[in-house]
Amino acid sequence: MDGSAADDLSGPTLPHSDTSSDSGDDLHLIYPDPQFAERSAAAGALRRLAHAFVRHRTDPETLAEITAWADATAERLEAASDPVPRPQDYFARRYVDPRPSDGSEVMAFGDRAFSGPANPTAMEVDMRRHGEGVRATVSFGAAFESAPGRVHGGAVCAVVDDVLGYLMVCLGIAAYTARLEIDYRGGVPIDEPVIYDARETRRDGRKSHVELAVRAGNAPPDAPPLIEAAGLFVIVTADQLGS
Template sequence: MEADDTDTTGDTAHLDPLMHVAQPDHPDVVAVARAEAGRAVRDIGHALVGHHVPVAFLEEFTAALDGLTAHLLQGEPRSRSQVRQEGQWGEPPADGDVMTTYDERPVSGRGSPWGLDIEVRRDGDEAVATLTLRAAHEGAPDRSHGGIVAALFDDVYGFVLALLAQPGFTGELGIRYVAGVPIGVPLECRVRMDRQEGRKLFMSGELRDGDTVLATSTATFITIPRELFYSGQEG
């Protein structure tokens, strides 16, 4: 990427306005760069799965990726506990607000190589995700793999925990597949907590294409103290 001629540091890239007010190693700049890298990896996966290309190109492509992987492996190891967000269990978002999470969250994180590129908003006591599945999500022809749907529900339920400002883990997840989930069509996944019994949170949700219900789900989450959540221990 070209440097911004108006930037006084001389090496700030065109990724985000944050990069014009922060140094290259500032956490905000690193987060934006990692998010863009995650987006690029996702796009590569869908492009690879969804297109025919010559074998010679695939061989060159593989060699280039192997070289980049070797370079990444030279970096310092990272873990969730090292990059935890102190404010994750603070005040819940206002009604209608976009809900954010840690960048490497596998399904919804903006820096996740496996992400579904979803946007989640609060709608009253519900978390509502919008998304469009792509080529690498395909199972049956023109339909999503069922495991993608299960992962989507599991992840979006986690945003209900954010509404409650309460850490927890999945105890049980049930999916009923009502109809094939299409690729390349805008979808909505809507979930909420139905009731609480002690440490158990009982939740439910639906995945829709417009007015058509494609899948329904129920789940039980188990609450856990914040200090145990960040320690990696189970309550």
């Protein structure tokens, strides 16, 4: 899993253009949100609250205030508008949109599960196309702690699947997770950045075989990974989406 991306990935030819370039800090946001900055700031404050709530203790009066505020705010939000559904063309756009440029931050929805900055239940994630793969820098706060100082394995796995999903975006294919195998070789630390690196190793028709490794943020590139994963994604072709 430590080698470079496979040179020869056989499979369906991508029907859209590749706009790969060294674009630095560009954001490839598939579904823009006019309130992206405001919603991300609010979600960030709620994430801070969640981690503080888990890590600290307070008096009953403060807990009652938090309960009343949270319930009232939720009721206000629920009454303000109908729920916003996810767009139905999420997969179809893989075959008409340009691929994210190399080095760009990649994001589907601002409030995407596990990685969206506008989702208060997400982790702190910076997801970028890295050559023909994906590299994500992830920090897990106190709300995801299990064993002392270590991230819960389920939270680690959730981000593994999310990073591999974004690998499909960067490859320009629509695909579902069919199989995911994870080897937990070391504990993932709380409150410290870790690096997720994912790549496609080969393609057999509609089968995309992938690998992923997780290392501490300050570890050298050849350091043994904390987590290794291998998976199989099944591609849904543009023709199948059309039918």
